[in-house]
Structure formats: C-alpha cells, structure tokens
Amino acid sequence: MSKKTSRSRLAYILIAALLISTIFVTIQPFLPALEKNTPQPPPPPPPVEQVAVPTFNVDSAYLFLQKQVDFGPRVPNTAAHQKCAAWFSKEFKRHGLTVIEQPFKAIHYKGTTFNAVNIIAQYKPELPKRILLAAHWDSRFQADKDEKNQSKPIDGADDGASGVAVLLEIARTLATNPVNVGVDLVLFDVEDQGDDNGASETWCLGSQYWASNLHKPGYMPYTAVLLDMVGAKDAKFMKEGISMQVAPETVDKIWSLASTLGYGSYFDPSLRSGITDDHVFVAQGARIPMVDIISTPNEGEDPFGRHHHRHSDNMSVIDKNSLKAVGQTMTTYVYQTYNGVL
Ligand code: 1BN
Ligand code: ZN
Numbered sequence: 001m002s003k004k005t006s007r008s009r010l011a012y013i014l015i016a017a018l019l020i021s022t023i024f025v026t027i028q029p030f031l032p033a034l035e036k037n038t039p040q041p042p043p044p045p046p047p048v049e050q051v052a053v054p055t056f057n058v059d060s061a062y063l064f065l066q067k068q069v070d071f072g073p074r075v076p077n078t079a080a081h082q083k084c085a086a087w088f089s090k091e092f093k094r095h096g097l098t099v100i101e102q103p104f105k106a107i108h109y110k111g112t113t114f115n116a117v118n119i120i121a122q123y124k125p126e127l128p129k130r131i132l133l134a135a136h137w138d139s140r141f142q143a144d145k146d147e148k149n150q151s152k153p154i155d156g157a158d159d160g161a162s163g164v165a166v167l168l169e170i171a172r173t174l175a176t177n178p179v180n181v182g183v184d185l186v187l188f189d190v191e192d193q194g195d196d197n198g199a200s201e202t203w204c205l206g207s208q209y210w211a212s213n214l215h216k217p218g219y220m221p222y223t224a225v226l227l228d229m230v231g232a233k234d235a236k237f238m239k240e241g242i243s244m245q246v247a248p249e250t251v252d253k254i255w256s257l258a259s260t261l262g263y264g265s266y267f268d269p270s271l272r273s274g275i276t277d278d279h280v281f282v283a284q285g286a287r288i289p290m291v292d293i294i295s296t297p298n299e300g301e302d303p304f305g306r307h308h309h310r311h312s313d314n315m316s317v318i319d320k321n322s323l324k325a326v327g328q329t330m331t332t333y334v335y336q337t338y339n340g341v342l
Helices: 003-027 030-037 057-072 078-096 157-176 205-212 241-246 248-260 278-286 320-338
Strands: 098-107 113-123 131-136 180-186 223-228 236-240 265-272 289-292
Touching: 057 078, 057 157, 057 320, 078 098, 078 113, 078 157, 078 205, 098 205, 113 157, 113 205, 131 157, 131 205, 131 278, 131 320, 157 180, 157 223, 157 320, 180 205, 205 278, 223 278, 223 320, 236 241, 236 248, 236 289, 241 248, 241 265, 241 278, 241 289, 248 265, 248 289, 248 320, 278 289
Parallel strands: 131 180, 131 223, 223 289, 236 265
Antiparallel strands: 098 113, 113 180
C-alpha cells in the first residue's frame, strides 16, 4: 500500500470518529428525556406518622351539653344566646384553636331582625388539608309541636346542644392528641327558627350566610360532616338523601366505620329521603359536599322523634350511649383520615 493511500485512509477514519463523537455529544442531553418517557413505577409516598385513635370521652361531652342547656334556650336576641356564644369562643381558645366569630343580621320569617353569629374554630389553620365538622348551636324559639306552652322556647338538648357537645369534645381531644391535619369546627347560628309550614329557606340562616361569606375565600375542605340531633336515647342515623347525592363515598365510609366500631345499631345503612338542614345550603351555596348525621328514629309522623320541637327536648332525652356512638365514630374518622386509612 502506498504512503498516500494509507494517509487518506487514516484521514477518513479520523473524520468518521469526529462525526460519531459530534453526533453523540449532540443527542446525549436528550437521552435521559427519552428514558423519562418510558413508564417508571411511582415513587413510594412519604411515610405518614401514624397517630393512635383517641378514646372519645363521653362524660366530658355530656358536661359540654349540660353547660349549653344551663344557659337557657339559645334563641337569637336573648342574653342566653349571647352568653353561650361567648363561652364557645372562650372554650375553643382554651383548647388552642383559632376562633373567628362571624356576626350577621338574619331576618326571621316573622319579621324580627336577629343579631346572629356563626363561630368558626380552626385547628392548625395553616395546614391546607382540612376536615370540616359542623353543627347548629341555636335552639328553637317555640315548642310548636308541644301540647302546651307552644309559644315558649325549647331547651334543645338534642336539637342543637348535642352536635355542638361532640364538636367541643373533639376540640379538646385534638389539643391533647396532636394530628397533622387541619380541622374546622363550625357552629351555625339560626338553623332552627324556620317556618314549619313555609319555605325551606326560612331555616338554616347561619349556614346560608356562611356559604355566601366563607371565612376563607375559596375554602374547600377535604371532607365535611354535619351533626344534628345526635344525643337522644334510641337515636337512629340513616343514610340521608341529600348526603347520598353530594357525598356518597363519605356516607359509606362513615357508616361502615361505625359498624366496625360496634355502633351498627345506631348507624342504619338504609336510605331515607332528604332533609332540609345546614348541609343542603352548604352544598348549594358553597359547593362543599357535606354529609348530615341526623337522627330519624320514626317513620311517618314525628320522624325526628317524640321530643322534636317540644319541651321534652331537655336533658332527660339525652343518652350517653348515643353521644358516644357518634363521638367515637367521628373521632376515629378524623384520626384515620389523617393516618391515610380513610
Ligand atoms: C332538623 C332539626 N331541622 C330542624 N331541627 C331541620 C328541618 C327543617 C327538618 C324543616 C324538617 C323540616
Ligand atoms: Zn330543630
């Protein structure tokens, strides 16, 4: 082979090597991207610190209920109503929660202007993932279903104080058993001053106001539950129609949780028709799907029980077993939601 031929062959080899390395350097940055496009198994979720589910102290809840009734009927524009609202704020603050008092005027269907207030107690307000638990705190201005003293207000031990008592006990539980999820405990005013023969909008004035004036713009909890009439003997909680329309998965989770905990005799998985209650206005006005746990022990007449809107809705109808069934179920619901079980 001549010297010239071997030199030109060397030149060809050098040019080819240069070309190959140039191509490699050019496409090299794209190689990881190609790799990224091939399906990779998802990274494991960050470990969640598991928190034991605390016991719901029903004796403490009972005292919270008794205290409300001791103020007298919590009818708007009365001293009892004002004093009880102040006590709620003090009590939530004592447990380290951040309280927002949301005052508003509500026009009663009979024409009176009520000075009303919703109370919002926030546990760990800085956390974005939040659980909303609500109850109404007012009691009815008249015992319209009673045989006597129909124009006098009722104690509302079950219809009002029971749901709030469970929420106050959950506040106390959160303070002593920290959990890394936000919880909002909302007490709606003027739920129970409506017209039994009138429009549904005459009821639930506090939740209607809150739904149009959220304490935080754009507020959207991860899950939301309303407690109403949860303290009477022989309480029966059926899967309520509106709750099933707006949040069927939450209903199913709570009812099967209650059954697992041994409270299946209170939480009846049968369906029942929808009820006008705060959850309806929360779902309509704020687009927040909310489940209502409300006792309807009877069919036909008096679905809410023989004490409903009567003077017999006093401490004598309260049964710690009913309070415990709801309190323990909701405490477990909060802590297991955090633990990632629910
Ligand atoms: C529930 C308990 N409600 C009042 N006290 C809501 C309600 C309003 C139920 C109208 C039936 C009719
Ligand atoms: Zn009522």
